Amino acid sequence: MKMTSKFYLFLLSFLTILSLAGIPAPTGSAIPVTGLSSLSIIANATSPSVQSAKESASNSQLASIKIENVFDLPVVQQPSANSGYVSTRNNTLTQFGLASSYGSIGILAHNYLAGKYFSSLSSGEVITLTFADGTTKNYTISSIKQYQALTPDSQYSKFVDLNDYSKILSSSNLFMDTFGLSDALVLQTCITKNGNSSWGRLFVIAYAS
DSSP states (O other): OHHHHHHHHHHHHHHHHHHHHTOOOOOSOOOOOOSSOHHHHHHTSSOOOHHHHHHHOOTTSEEEEEETTTEEEEEEEOOTTOTTOOOOSTTOEEEEHHHHTTTOEEEEOOTTTGGGGGGGOOTTOEEEEEETTSOEEEEEEEEEEEEEESSTTOTTOOEEETTEEEEEEOHHHHHHHTTTSTTEEEEEEEEEETTEEEEEEEEEEEEEO
């Protein structure tokens, strides 16, 4: 009887482990955390070295972004397989690699670093992109979108549209409404509120002009 009880206990434990191992990872497109959080610290634990950045550079990659009388900042690339990476260097922007797969140019910055400039931008301002080969391209800001993150430190949070509080989007829906816009330039940072630097997300959307 004791052996039978131990066997069933072992079997139950084994099945529990199997069920936990089978739990799928969050699905859908992630929205990087661009405020100060434990998640962003983990995502930034491995930053690209200068040498690896040079080796991976191509003529089509961004070198810098300029907005007259606002900023003129360099752009770095994310390390491979780390779509949550956002540079923690002062006055440095990060190109969001996943956005390129959807035909847009995504730019990330923490709101306590270079992202602090994004909140001062407005529709009609011109953004000049300079690529690695020296060519430039202008974009004009067409809209600015703001969302509250219901789970601030999560890349897979649901989001409330601050222009329509009845509208709640998944991370995938928000990704498609921003970085999923073909031929768009999208600047993202976080919104600070109630002492939480990752309370919400700010997106500045521009198109070639």
